[in-house]
Amino acid sequence: PNYDVVRCDRSSARGGGVALFFRSGVRFTVLPSLGNTEPLWCKVHVDKFVIVIGAVQRAPGSSAQVLFDIHDYILKHNLRNYKLILMGDFNLPDIDWSTLAVGSRDKQVCNALVDIAISFDLDQVVHQYTRDNSILDLVFLSHSITLSGFECSVVRGLSDHSAVFVTLNIRVLHANPEVVSFLDFSRADDVSILDLLSFYFDEFVALSNDCDVDMLLSKFCTLVSDCISKFVPVKI
Template identity: 30%
Template sequence: MRRRIGRKRKDRPARRGGGVALYVREQLECIELCLGMDEERVESLWVRMKGQANMGDTVVGVCYRPPDQEEEVNEAFYRQVEVASQSQALVLMGDLNHPDICWKGNTARHAQSRRFPKSTDETFLTQVVEEPTRRGVLLDLVLTNKEGLVGDVKAVLGLAEMELILPTAALMVLCCVLVASKVLITHQCFGCC
């Protein structure tokens, strides 16, 4: 039996290539969220997935942060994360281009990167990717505010940048971060896959 999948996407404004997309089974209730007045500058997409059975809703965000992103755009993204983190179940994933962050100690060499671990601490997010995802560094991140929501995260080299499997309750989400010719593919499978 084939399952229909709907797509949400946000292309880069005024630039060719890139953007973010989120693929969701059509039988699932999915609402795109607006998390701030300056969100058009941030390459992110946020949705609220309606919980199945006795599960609460889950907020899912996908993001691409260019390496040369301006500081005010970074701050707009941190404000989005702060709003999204009010959800009881949040998963944020994407290519955030902070290769100098050491997640074991929440430290970073560059000043611009130091703000991101501070933001994740303030919003009680845990980064769950443990192994490098590209060229020996950890660029592609998966963060959550709910223990047990994210399961095994595995890097799949050659096929895509990273594959994510999140086993819990009854939904499936497929997320892509499209950057030039790279594709980060992740999926969340909650019991119905």
């Protein structure tokens, strides 16, 4: 309850699959799927900007093509122009994320993931073990997001993987709604307006004998303004 769920289940094998949960009221758009791979992509509308979130579950032993497809997807849909979050279980423990150095296992796949991080200016922010002595569950943030500040913690999860919590320091401006008011001439007190104009008519005629056009216009504008303020209601 109170959340909307977007899922991409794995149909070809046991396990796997990804899902994104959005608090009710948060506007989001599900982007087209990759088709032959599992990542799930959504655009989330936060205040006046958009964050693109990609959820990934890379199966152990899968080829580098999965990551090549993610790289090409980001390019094809111009996602590098948005604030980007890419996260999930990548099953690649042989990367030192403090130096971006890769080990001997799955070297091509590891290099493909490092290339995504470098190409799209992403910072990998998980630096604690998420399963045994490995960092398998990763969260990549656009560098512009990390500059704004974030917190990352790893806690015991419900499965054999720990849960990763990342809190972003994104300031959302809740602007007060603009109140617009206007004069409702359809509900004006026409009778009172005519009475007031009639009352000042003789005075206005007398002034016309002694005053120039500018003074008469000023007097008339003052009279009209007085009628509007007294006899034309304001609607909000």
